[in-house]
Amino acid sequence: MLKNFSFAIVKIKVMRVKIGLEIKKLRKLQRFTQEQIAQKLDLSVAGYSRIERDEVNVTLDRLQELSDVLGTTPEFLLGWESGKETKTVKDSSLDKIERLYQDQIIQLKEEIVFLRKQLQTEA
Numbered sequence: 001m002l003k004n005f006s007f008a009i010v011k012i013k014v015m016r017v018k019i020g021l022e023i024k025k026l027r028k029l030q031r032f033t034q035e036q037i038a039q040k041l042d043l044s045v046a047g048y049s050r051i052e053r054d055e056v057n058v059t060l061d062r063l064q065e066l067s068d069v070l071g072t073t074p075e076f077l078l079g080w081e082s083g084k085e086t087k088t089v090k091d092s093s094l095d096k097i098e099r100l101y102q103d104q105i106i107q108l109k110e111e112i113v114f115l116r117k118q119l120q121t122e123a
Contacts, residue, residue, distance in 0.1 A: 019063070019077045020054035026070045027052075040069045 027037055038048035041062075050056045051066070058066070060074075067074045 018054045019058065019066075019079075020052040022077050022079070023066060023070065024052045026072060030070065037069060041065055 027034070034048055034052070035045050038045045041048060043051075047056075051058060051062075063074045063077060067077055070077075
């Protein structure tokens, strides 16, 4: 009986899903630092680092927070779903590019207004 019990414990430990590597990979692909992710999760950097190194068990709530911050799904982080990584990185990159262009458009509009005012004062 004890032998079967020990086998069950080993089997449960083997089933423990390690998500730290996937989290780290997504974080780096999106060019976030550990500090940035830790801040978004309201964690210390050391606490977040322990998640990436699979030194702590992640609660379901924390798993959802991580997936939200990284722009993916809990299922992807758990390895139950594929294809979300590429979409996440592409969407994230497109969002960053769009924000950059919007900022540049605002700056150009401000320069146009400034130059028009200068032309009016010179005329």
